[in-house]
Amino acid sequence: MTETAEARLKRMAMRSWRRGTKEMDLILGPWADAHLARLDPARLVTYELLLAENDQDLMAWIFGQAQPPERIAPLLGEIAAYARSRLSAQG
Numbered sequence: 001m002t003e004t005a006e007a008r009l010k011r012m013a014m015r016s017w018r019r020g021t022k023e024m025d026l027i028l029g030p031w032a033d034a035h036l037a038r039l040d041p042a043r044l045v046t047y048e049l050l051l052a053e054n055d056q057d058l059m060a061w062i063f064g065q066a067q068p069p070e071r072i073a074p075l076l077g078e079i080a081a082y083a084r085s086r087l088s089a090q091g
Contacts, residue, residue: 008044009036012051021055027062027083034082046075 003011016032019025028051039047050058050072061068062080 012036012044012047015051019055021059024055024058027058027079030086031079031082043075046072050075050079 013029013032013036016036017025017029019028032047036044036047053072057066057068058076060066061073061076062083067073068076
């Protein structure tokens with residue numbers, strides 16, 4: 001049985017909020033809530049690749065401590081910018 005588009009988005013949103021580290025939950029979860037439903041098919045594939053990465057690598061890439069893989073770098077940059085804007089709006 002193939003996964004419906006709705007089930008895929010729901011699964012991806014859940015994976016965004018339940019990462020394993022609270023820091024990544026708070027970065028990916030809000031971004032997914034705000035953007036996931038509007039991603040085109042190619043960007044959904046890229047986001048799934050991003051979700052497959054481990055949290056320690058994601059955090060290093062987001063915080064600029066390491067260079068992310070080219071295939072996810074543009075989307076990861078957007079996510080990091082979104083997280084920074086949320087933090088500055090709260091502070």
